[in-house]
Amino acid sequence: MGGSALPESARADLAALLGTDNVLLDPDERLGRASGLSYLDLLRARAGDEAVPVPDAVLLPADPEQVQSVLDVCLRHDVGVVPFGGGTSVVGGVAAVRGDKAAVVALDLVRLDELVSVDPVSRIAVLQAGVRGPEAERLLAAHGFTLGHVPQSFERATIGGFAATRSAGQASSGYGRFEEMVAGVRLATPKGEWRLGVAPASAAGPDLRQLAVGSEGALGVITEVALRVRPLPEQRYYEGWVVDGWAAGAAAVRKLAQEHALADVTRLSDVDETTVSFALNAGWQTTALRAYLAARGIRNPCLLIVGWEGEVARRRGRTRAMLRRAGARRIGTTLGDSWRRGRFSGPRQRDALMELGVCVETLETAAYWSNLAELHEAVRTALVASLGRAIVMCHVSHAYETGASLYFTVLASRDGTDPIGQWQRAKAAASEAITGLGTISHHHAVGVDHAPYLSAEIGRIGVDVLRAAKTAVDPTGILNPGKLLA
Amino acid sequence: MGGSALPESARADLAALLGTDNVLLDPDERLGRASGLSYLDLLRARAGDEAVPVPDAVLLPADPEQVQSVLDVCLRHDVGVVPFGGGTSVVGGVAAVRGDKAAVVALDLVRLDELVSVDPVSRIAVLQAGVRGPEAERLLAAHGFTLGHVPQSFERATIGGFAATRSAGQASSGYGRFEEMVAGVRLATPKGEWRLGVAPASAAGPDLRQLAVGSEGALGVITEVALRVRPLPEQRYYEGWVVDGWAAGAAAVRKLAQEHALADVTRLSDVDETTVSFALNAGWQTTALRAYLAARGIRNPCLLIVGWEGEVARRRGRTRAMLRRAGARRIGTTLGDSWRRGRFSGPRQRDALMELGVCVETLETAAYWSNLAELHEAVRTALVASLGRAIVMCHVSHAYETGASLYFTVLASRDGTDPIGQWQRAKAAASEAITGLGTISHHHAVGVDHAPYLSAEIGRIGVDVLRAAKTAVDPTGILNPGKLLA
Structure with a gap:
């Protein structure tokens, strides 16, 4: 890691603005904001890779006004700005890419940690961008509310990051995706502050909130988000079911989604993921469980976790009846509860597996129902073809009337000589x-990793439109260089 | 009305492309696509106002490919293009504004009338842009599906128009706003065709579908829309309730929305609209109805129409119980049914009232719940202050967890000397x-009429972003000049 390339004049202006204590040049501080948590990030960190770009400073603004002033200073000095929340990006979203800038700073929003306001009538709370998941819940709970947004990154990730990346929590069937919670957004941009959101719905042109949400720091730094909140649930109830085979499981989840009978959490594992889940959660009882299921005609069990928050009793019966009609078998609350307790531990398990020389990563997608089986098979095939012997597990964790998500976990033997290239090739194959x-x-958003695939999805015109929107707010390109748009 | 200013070379190219029969220069045809259905449109039409701009030709392309080719020709000849669906805009959305163009054509999508495909598994249907509401329902019903999108413009308005304007139907609480039904969009633009929509939800950057939806022909001509469909409801059931006072009524609807207990149709009239509704629907029984309600403590009745489509029995009990707890009184199905039968007749009633010398128009807005009472009062006050003696009626027809819409109907004595100025001043006062x-x-969308108010809502930066997006797809500004962006 080299020294800081931040020009002294820029450093002085930033220090005058934020105070010297809030302009960090210390190498460890800068390294700590240099990357996210993808497998490649971790591989490179373990290797002490000197080629990983590191921000030239870490800035700690105190409030939205200071964020705006930081942008004004960085604009004047032509310094790139990488917004940094929880640092949990797995797509290179916080990488200190310089683009055409001589220097780039990490804008850590950790001090924007306030609940700004709560409107209990409209059920809208305004939270600053740096508030982390657990703290957001703690602040809202004091008013009797919850966001109900619990992605795997929950413990570290921030409100601003959730909005910037169109995050989806594990209870998205009940609480909605993060962008569905967003009533308003406040952004700092090189052109000044930008506020959006005056009504729950509008026909006053395109919904620009949906342009700000998912803009990944490239169209502005999100400083505050007005969010729809819900009453704290009095009850939570999770249980496990088993379906015979992936096709039957997907059909059952589709039926629930299309009949508006989804539980708040609905998570269907494929056969391979179920095998691992049983081993991890049912332990020595796995054999007995398999025998029990086989005696009931379930030879290719797919685990389905369903969970309700809030009004459990009123809704549970209908979902259960539909699952029974779909041939699913209830296997009690043990697997549901153990999944819920362990649901943030994936990243830690990954660290342990990496120690053992395993190539371990996740990737995810979504499609309309009629494409889902083909997509599931195509990604599995691509990964296995690229990695050779590999365990590829998959689950649906977010279901909609028209389609669902697929979340893959990949385990393979790590290539000792070229582990980075090994995964890059596998990821490229899956992406294709x-x-x-x-x-x-x-x-997971676009970041650096998915940017090459964006134009295939939104078209050359879509990319041109995004680039034009970016140029309108950020003509010199200081905002999160190299992200979203390749 | 002057002659056609379409250059002969452009006419020849268009005729070569579409056939002479599909390039209409006839004055009546052109006049028929010169405006929409706002009160001002109708006033001007009645006055035979020569100053109303009329398109220089009406084009009738056969399919999306021809729409694209028309844009290519118009780009070459620098001719403005106004997409025309049902012609039901009440905000000047189809006005033949020339902007800086020497000529402008109305692109009537009436021949794009096909159901392109139905995916019963994903429950997605692709409809061409020119399909009108009733025809869309007829085509889908053959496959057992419905859109459930029934705005007051339903009988004439088109799929493309619904998407271009972010339409909301009367059953939006059940079926959602039109933009929530949109899975994909196909647009023709001066930069070529643009297709969006590969999954029900995505974190691949901002949701550009939500930029296309509401773009009002300014970012492209919508030629096909992929829409989430639902099974045809087996039952429909509508009934009337009465609540004592607007505040109690709004609180009851808010409670239903926040507890996810809204009926598919939920429509709350204020005291003044209820008075007119009773008179129109209960007729000679109004006095008896009022006495019945007064005996039960309801002195300021506000009518609440609730209607379920599909699964009536399962959902009705919960909504009814909540309404009872809110102090509402059920008054049977007569008013509900009569509202449903008469729900498209508003525009016809308006014509009759205009004959009688009445100034009659509607306008609408939406806000978060905590602003709703103030907004209701502010708009009423502004309209009465501007119009003098006026009847201002209002209802909530779309409710959300965080807020609701307000739909105002205004009746006043028409100013004989300056009827246009009279309404322009009242509308400006309401908009302020x-x-x-x-x-x-x-x-209702932006069109010409609301364009001056857009920057107050989405910010100067929001307008700049929209303009940049437009320039990216339409650098010479041939698409719907003067709409959306002032």
């Missing part, structure tokens, strides 16, 4: 398989 | 009252 059948990302 | 409290349009 996705293109034309589904979206390149259902909830 | 809306600004800062709600959206300038919940489902």
Whole structure:
């Protein structure tokens, strides 16, 4: 890692603005904001890769006004700005890419940690961008509310990051995707502050909130988000079901989605993921469980976790009846509860597996129902063809009337000589398989990694439109260089 | 009305492309596509106003490919293009504004009348842009499906128009707003064809479908829309309730929305609209009805129409119980049914009233719940202050967890000398009252009339972003000049 390339004049202006303590030049601080949590990020960090770009400074603005002032200073000095929230991006979203800039700073929003307001009548809360998932829940709980937004990154990720990446939580069937919660957005841009959101719905032209949401720091730095909140659930109830085979499972989930009978959490594992889930969660009882299921005609079990929050009793009966009609078998609450307890542990398990020399990563997509089986098979085939012997597991975690997400977890033996190239090739193969059948990302966003696939999805014109929107707010391109748009 | 200013070379190219029969220069044909159905449109038409701009030709392309070719020709000849669907705009959305163009054509999509495909698994149907509401329902019903999109313009308006204007139907609480039904869009633009929509939800950058939806012909001509469809409802059931006072009524609807207990149709009239509704629908029984209600403590009745489509029995009990707890009184199915039968007759009633010398128009907005009472009062006050003696009626027809729409109907004595100025002043007063409290349009769109208010709502930066997006797809500005962006 080299020294900071931040020009002294820029540093002085930023220090005058934020205070010297809030302009960090320390190498460890800068390294700590240099990358996210993808497998490649971790591989490179382990290797102490000197080629990984590191921001030239870490800025810690105190509030939205200071964020705006930071942009004004960076615009004047032509310094790139990478917004940094929880640092949990798995697509290179916080990589310190310089683009055509001589220097780039990480704009850490950690100090924007306030609940700005709560409107209990409209059920809207305004949260600053740097509030992390658990803190958001704690702040809202004091008013009797919850967001109900619980992605795997929940413990570290921030409100601004959720909005910038169109995050989807594990209870998205009940609480909606993050963009569905967004009533308003406040952004800092090189052209000044931009506020959106005056009504729940509008026909006053295109919905620009849906342009701000998912803009990944490339169209502005999100400083505050007005969010639809819901009453804290009095009850939570999770249980496990088993369906015979992936096709039957997907059909059952589709039926629930199309009949508006989805539980708030609805998560269907394929056969391979179910095998691992049983081993991890049912332990020595797995054999007995398999025998029990086989005696009931379920030879290719697919685990389905369903969970309700809030009004459990009123809704559970209808969902259960539909699952029974679909041939599913209830297997009690043990697997549901153990999934819920362990649902943030994936990243930690990954660290342990990496220690053991395993290539381990996840990737995700979504498609319309009629493409889902083909997409599932195409991605599996592509990954296995690229990685050789590999375990590829998959689940549906977000279902809609018209389609669903697919979330893949891949385990393979790590290539000792070229581990980075090994995964890059596998990821490229999977991405090619996705293109034309589904979206390149259902909830991980674009970042650096998916940018090459964006034009296949939204068209050359779509990319031109995004680039034009970016140029309108950021004519010199200081905002998150190299992200979203390749 | 002057002659056609379409250059002969352009006419020849268009005739070569579409056939002479599909390039209409006849004055009546052109006049028939010169405006929409706002009160001002009708006033001007009655006055035979020579100043109303008329398109220089009416084009009748046969399919999306021909629409694209028409744009190519018009780009070459620098001719403006106004997409024309049902012609039901009430905001000047189809006005033949020339902008900086020497000639402008109306692109009538009437021949794009096909159901392109139905995917019963994903429950997605692709419809061409020119299909009108009733025909869309007829085509889908043959496959057992419905859109459930029934705005007041239903009988004439088109799929393309619904998408271009972010239309909301009367059953939006059940079926959603039109933009929520849109899975994909195909547009013709001066830069070529643009297709969007590969998955129900995505984190692959901003949702550009939500930029295309509401773009009002300014970012492209919508030629096909992929739409989420639902099974045809086996039952429909509508009934009337009465609540004591607007505040209690709004609180009851808010409760239903926030508890996810809204009926598919939920329509709350204020006291003044209820008075007229009773008179029109209950006729000579009104006095008895009022006495019945007064005996039960309801002195300021506000009529609430609720209607379910599809699964009536399962859902009705919960909604009814909540309404009872809110102090509402059920008054049977007569008013509900009569509202449903008469729901498209508003425009015809308006024609009759105009004959009688009445100034009659509607306008609409939406806001978060905590602003709704103030917005209701502010718009009423502004209209009465501007018009003098006027009847201002209002209803909520679309409710959300965070807020609701307000739909105003205004009746006043027409100013004989300056009827146009009379309404322009009243509309300006209402629009000023809306600004800062709600959206300038919940489902009528921007067109010409609301364009001056857009920057107050989405910011100067929002307007710049839209203009940049437009320039990216339409650098010479041939697409619907003067609409959306002032």
